Amino acid sequence: MLSYAQGNSSAFESLYKKHKGGLYRYFIRQIGDLQLAEDLYQETWGRVIKAASNYESSAKFTTWLYRIAHNLLIDHVRAVKPVDLFSETFTEEQDSECFLPSDELSPDRVMEVNVKASLLKHCISLLPTVQKEALLLNMEGGFTAGAIAEIVGVTLEATKSRIRYANQGLKSCVMNKWQEVQDER
Template identity: 35%
Template structure:
C-alpha cells in the first residue's frame, strides 16, 4: 500500500519545521494512537501520556523521517515501542474494554439483544486480556486499527510471513481461550 500523499506532504513540511503541518498530523492520528495505547496499557491516563510522548518523539525525529516509510506506520511504531517499554517497566499487561459502539451492533436492539451483545463483548475482552501482549498487539493493529499486513510488518519490524503466521496463531489462541470460557 502506498503512503498517504497528505501524510507525506505534511510530514515533510513538519520535518522542515512547519508546526502547523505537524499540528495537522497530530489531529489526524491522535485518535488512533490514543485508542491503540489505551487498549495496550488499559489505563486511559497512561495512554494519554504515552500518546503525548509518541508525538513529541515523532516531532523530534521527523527531520530524519524518510518519505518511503508510511507516516502512520512509523508513528505507530513509536507508540508500540513506548507501550512495550511501559508494560515492561510496570510488569503488567491488561486490556482496555472495547468501545461501547461495538456493544450494540443494531441501531435499535431489544433488551435481550443488548444483553447478549454486551455478554459477547465482555467475553471477548476477557479472552483478549488472557492473551500474551504480542498476540493482543497484532490483533489490535489488524482488527481494531485495520492496518494492512504490510503496515503491521513495518510497525512491528517483522517480515510479512511472520506477521501472517503470528496473526494466525493469535487468532487461534483467542479462539482457544473463547472455547475454554
C-alpha cells in the first residue's frame, strides 16, 4: 500500500488481486445480496484509492481494508435499520456457486453433503450479526481474534466470546437440523 501511495499503480493491482476474493465473499456472506455486496465491495476499493495518500502502516493492510469494509456494512445497516439484511438466507443460485461435488462421491453422498452444506448456511444465517461476522472473518478470512477485534472495534475478549458462542450455536443448530432431516427419512 505504501508503494501504491507513492504512485506505483502495479502495487494496487497486486493488492487488489490478493484481496479481491476474500473481501467479496465477506460482503456476500454478511448480507447475501449480490448487487449490494458488489456495491459495497466497489465502495471499499474506492475508499482505499481515496485514502492512499494518507495511509499509515500502523496496522496490517488487510486489517485496515476489512475495517473499511466493516464500517461500510455498519453504515449500510444503520441506513436501513428496519430491514435486517443479515438474516437473509442464501438463494439456490448462490448455493450452487459455493459447492461443486467431487466426481468420486456417490449420488447419496453428494445429496448428504449438499444437505449438510445447506444446513450449515442456514444455521450461519441464524447467528446474531456480531457472532456471524466474527466467525466468518475467522474461518473464511483467516483472521486471528486480535485482528478481528481491530477490524470491528471491540476488545479481544469480546471477539473471543463471539467466536466461541458462534461455534457453539452452529454446532447445536446443525446437530438439531440434521436430526430433523434424519427423522424425516
